[in-house]
Amino acid sequence: MTTHLTASLCGWLVLLPLSVAMANPTPESSDPSSAQHPDFTLLHATQKTFRNVADTLRPSLVRIETVGGSQPPEQSLPVDDSEVAPKKRKRSQMPFRDSPGLSGFEVADGPTTGIVYSDDGYIITSSFNFIREPLLITASLYDGRRLIAKLIARDQVRKIALLKVEATNLHVPQWLNANQLDVGQWSIALGLGFGGDDPSVNVGIISALSRMHGNAVQTDAKLSPANYGGPLCDIHGRVIGICVPMAQRPGELAGIELYDSGVGFAVPKHRIEEIVAVLKTGASFYRGWLGISVDRRHRDSLVIANVADPSPMQAAGVRPGDKILTANGKDIRHFGELVQTLYMLPAGTPVELLMETDDSGYQIEVKLARSADLGPLPDLEEPFDPSQPLPPPKNE
Amino acid sequence: MIVQLLILLTTIAAPIGDAAIVVERQGFERAVSTVMPRVVKLYGLRGGAEAGYGSGIIVSEDGLVLTVLSLLIDARRIRVVTAEGLLLGADVIHRDRNRQLALIQLRPIDDEASREDRHALHSGSQPSSSDRLRLPFFNIAEQAELRPGDWVLAVGNAFKVAEGAEPVSLVHGVFSTRTRLDARRRKRDFRYRDDVLVIDAITSNPGAPGGALVNLDGQFLGMIGREVISNRTNTHFNYAIPRDVLYEYLLEARGIEDRESPGSQPTGVSSNDENGWKNRLSEAGIRMSKVGYKVVLPFVARVRLGSIASRAGLRKDDLILSVNGRNVPDMTAFANTMSFLAPDEPWDLVIRRENRIVSLRIEHATTTDETTPETGGGQ
Numbered sequence: 001m002t003t004h005l006t007a008s009l010c011g012w013l014v015l016l017p018l019s020v021a022m023a024n025p026t027p028e029s030s031d032p033s034s035a036q037h038p039d040f041t042l043l044h045a046t047q048k049t050f051r052n053v054a055d056t057l058r059p060s061l062v063r064i065e066t067v068g069g070s071q072p073p074e075q076s077l078p079v080d081d082s083e084v085a086p087k088k089r090k091r092s093q094m095p096f097r098d099s100p101g102l103s104g105f106e107v108a109d110g111p112t113t114g115i116v117y118s119d120d121g122y123i124i125t126s127s128f129n130f131i132r133e134p135l136l137i138t139a140s141l142y143d144g145r146r147l148i149a150k151l152i153a154r155d156q157v158r159k160i161a162l163l164k165v166e167a168t169n170l171h172v173p174q175w176l177n178a179n180q181l182d183v184g185q186w187s188i189a190l191g192l193g194f195g196g197d198d199p200s201v202n203v204g205i206i207s208a209l210s211r212m213h214g215n216a217v218q219t220d221a222k223l224s225p226a227n228y229g230g231p232l233c234d235i236h237g238r239v240i241g242i243c244v245p246m247a248q249r250p251g252e253l254a255g256i257e258l259y260d261s262g263v264g265f266a267v268p269k270h271r272i273e274e275i276v277a278v279l280k281t282g283a284s285f286y287r288g289w290l291g292i293s294v295d296r297r298h299r300d301s302l303v304i305a306n307v308a309d310p311s312p313m314q315a316a317g318v319r320p321g322d323k324i325l326t327a328n329g330k331d332i333r334h335f336g337e338l339v340q341t342l343y344m345l346p347a348g349t350p351v352e353l354l355m356e357t358d359d360s361g362y363q364i365e366v367k368l369a370r371s372a373d374l375g376p377l378p379d380l381e382e383p384f385d386p387s388q389p390l391p392p393p394k395n396e
Numbered sequence: 397m398i399v400q401l402l403i404l405l406t407t408i409a410a411p412i413g414d415a416a417i418v419v420e421r422q423g424f425e426r427a428v429s430t431v432m433p434r435v436v437k438l439y440g441l442r443g444g445a446e447a448g449y450g451s452g453i454i455v456s457e458d459g460l461v462l463t464v465l466s467l468l469i470d471a472r473r474i475r476v477v478t479a480e481g482l483l484l485g486a487d488v489i490h491r492d493r494n495r496q497l498a499l500i501q502l503r504p505i506d507d508e509a510s511r512e513d514r515h516a517l518h519s520g521s522q523p524s525s526s527d528r529l530r531l532p533f534f535n536i537a538e539q540a541e542l543r544p545g546d547w548v549l550a551v552g553n554a555f556k557v558a559e560g561a562e563p564v565s566l567v568h569g570v571f572s573t574r575t576r577l578d579a580r581r582r583k584r585d586f587r588y589r590d591d592v593l594v595i596d597a598i599t600s601n602p603g604a605p606g607g608a609l610v611n612l613d614g615q616f617l618g619m620i621g622r623e624v625i626s627n628r629t630n631t632h633f634n635y636a637i638p639r640d641v642l643y644e645y646l647l648e649a650r651g652i653e654d655r656e657s658p659g660s661q662p663t664g665v666s667s668n669d670e671n672g673w674k675n676r677l678s679e680a681g682i683r684m685s686k687v688g689y690k691v692v693l694p695f696v697a698r699v700r701l702g703s704i705a706s707r708a709g710l711r712k713d714d715l716i717l718s719v720n721g722r723n724v725p726d727m728t729a730f731a732n733t734m735s736f737l738a739p740d741e742p743w744d745l746v747i748r749r750e751n752r753i754v755s756l757r758i759e760h761a762t763t764t765d766e767t768t769p770e771t772g773g774g775q
Contacts (some may be wrong), residue, residue: 037422038422039422039423040422040423040426040612042423043423043424043547044612046547047545047546047547047570047612049545050544050545050546050570051543051544051545051546053545054544054545063716065718065723066696066725067693067715067717067748068691068693068725068726069691069725070461070690105630106630107630107700108626108627108628108629108630108727108742109723110578110627110629110723111624111628117614117636127538135693136715136717137751138717138748146746147752148748148752149755162677188545192627193629194572194573194575194594194626194628194629195572195578195628195721196573196575197574197575197577198544198573198574199573199574200544200573200575200594200596201544201545201570201571201572201573201596202570202572202596203569204568205547211402214716221596224629224631225629225630225631226626226629226631241488259631260598260631260632283526283696363500363656
């Protein structure tokens, strides 16, 4: 090492008179194969790897373009969102709406990204790309063909969508299984959202393996509308998941506020596989709702504050003040446990609930409803407004 | 004389320093010693949302500096601080509104004017006005290889955190992609419509525009652009103006004294063409549909028999999806795109016809073709 160092120094001393010309900012040959410090060689090697990832996956990338449709109407923020100024926070009569719009972000109409799912023309992408409800969707394949794409179905929970084009022999990428992922490994997001034929490359690492009830892998690669729907992949070009905006709260646009923040989500293979057969039948996956608001003053039991009219719970005869003891056999002690139990169940799924009213128990089976089919919360004698902060504990 | 000697000494010393440490420096830090001396901090006019400070890159030994066009350089007194802490003045040589670039010339400043600035900027030394500047500079004529995934370093005066003689800030990331910019600043369209280098790093911060983007070897790649919002994604956008665009501009701007470039129109952009495109559309034999609820889609309502459009294969009821690569999701976008095209630019249309996607090109004939009797065509 010492001799190498001396030799290099000598070399530089000889070259010195020439290097007085300062125009050339290159300190020495940029050829990475020449003798370099190992760290520098490593940097060059990673750079080469990043380049290759884009090349490997390019044949499976699909540019999605849409025509028509419009900005989703702006809606009040979800019930729990405390970021809204108190003045703007109106009493929410419709707390169950999966608000598509979020003030402050407008969905652009530029190109978006998808990825070939099967060689017979299925394309998987993010449902974010269709929030505008476009009249026409086209998919441009690697070979230059631009085809009309049919939106088969979308999944409101996983934030993915399935498209179909009339084409065969498409290039299906290799996927990684959940057990091949580790926190800290390289993750690279590719997208076509900035236009052009070459994908944009955003490099990061996996930040967490399971987020959002296991629906997503978390990465610090910068995810944004430029790569939503595109693949997050490892350094060998194998797909880790589909990049989507995601958040704990419902809503089509939920999670968009995290774009480029270093907190991004991708839906992994097993989460897509478990739903794709359903999506192929044309059935969209909507989040299922009971249609109740919860009295959060009770910390050790789940007490219903109000029941929407109409709603599955109302049809089953549930009344404000009733308690939910178990859901599908699982003990429910607070709101979080109820969400945990029902989160992955789409609208239409029957749920068995063990209820308690006064001191007598009763059992019901309700079918979860779509948010659109729920009515407002009726006025109560003592109105409960979930959008207001909790009242101070009563002292009498 | 002593000052002159000092400058001479530092200029010679700089490469020695570079050479001696290159061997020891390992990773990203290797490029730093070559990049930092070539980026300067600018201070000038502040107003509204404009920061009043920025960055520039030195492109010639005698102190030509490229920067982004901003309110900053409209100041009566522009002050520049180099990486070595030299305090200099600057005159604007040339502005280009369409490329959103400016060329300024650094110069030593006289003592009275500089004393207060020196104090304000905590800058150390300054050459006297008789000295000829000899500064390290980027040779922007020199090409460097660049592919998506390559490591890049961005250097600029972000948030003015580099005080006095402190060098500017360094961030690292990767080169994301090269694409054509389609963006806006606040509500207004950003006039720069050329290629940009999208950067996977947060560079779009006040003060950073005008700074340099380099690769692992310190080779110059581009200049950090102004903060904009991409029209394609509606997100903030981190980008640099590519070296080749800058070089082209430099060649054009050099030698032209303090005025806008002749014509001052970039390729393909005509400034006052609000309605010219409508005439050209009708000359080509196309009438667009005006029917729509909330959104009017660019449907072709009529194609005149024997017209240029008709012979190019355009038909009634075709839905135009894109014009010259730019998507036109509605009539507003269509009008906007058309008004940006040069009068003689052919139209490359992608259309939907029933259930197919068709591409066709409409060339504008130099002679009047409308008189040609022809019964063929699309209808």
